[in-house]
Amino acid sequence: MKLYPFNGKMPRIGKNNMIADNVTIIGDVEIGDDCSIWPGVVIRSDTTPIRIGNNVHIEENAILHTATHIEDNVMIGHGCCIEGFIGHDCMLGNTASMMPMSRLGAHSTLAAGSVLMDRKEMPEWSFALGVPAVLHSTIDPENPAHLMRQARIYIEGEKGIAALAKEYIRQGLWAVNCTESAGA
Numbered sequence: 511m512k513l514y515p516f517n518g519k520m521p522r523i524g525k526n527n528m529i530a531d532n533v534t535i536i537g538d539v540e541i542g543d544d545c546s547i548w549p550g551v552v553i554r555s556d557t558t559p560i561r562i563g564n565n566v567h568i569e570e571n572a573i574l575h576t577a578t579h580i581e582d583n584v585m586i587g588h589g590c591c592i593e594g595f596i597g598h599d600c601m602l603g604n605t606a607s608m609m610p611m612s613r614l615g616a617h618s619t620l621a622a623g624s625v626l627m628d629r630k631e632m633p634e635w636s637f638a639l640g641v642p643a644v645l646h647s648t649i650d651p652e653n654p655a656h657l658m659r660q661a662r663i664y665i666e667g668e669k670g671i672a673a674l675a676k677e678y679i680r681q682g683l684w685a686v687n688c689t690e691s692a693g694a
């Protein structure tokens with residue numbers, strides 16, 4: 511990974527993270543523990559801080575910028591663009607986008623390809639979709655039909671993203687918290 515300071519702020523990274531070697535992290539960024547950040551991700555804090563909680567998994571080619579705050583246990587799909595607040599236990603489908611100052615409440619899912627517009631808020635347990643994203647339905651954690659709308663299904667278990675990240679580390683593809691600072 512490449513770490514770059516900006517305006518005197520250097521990224522800070524927690525413990526037990528799998529971060530691909532071509533990830534770029536710039537400025538006032540704080541990443542918690544037990545996260546995975548996959549190839550091509552850019553996390554750029556040049557205007558406001560970016561905070562990423564624990565057990566957050568960010569797949570290939572996602573971009574995080576401008577006042578992004580992500581709570582714990584979050585799954586972010588391939589190619590997402592995030593500039594907002596994501597509550598705990600949320601999931602963003604592939605290529606979903608969150609525009610500045612948008613908010614996704616805890617236990618919610620933003621469907622693949624959807625765009626949560628500037629300052630738009632979704633309440634907890636939302637299943638939002640569309641361009642612009644609208645509330646499609648409320649997720650019922652007791653309803654088996656809603657299992658695929660819950661982040662834990664994609665994160666936990668022997669076939670979840672957390673286990674996959676550990677297997678990448680075991681096979682020596684990326685080291686845990688390997689650090690390479692550039693421009694320091």
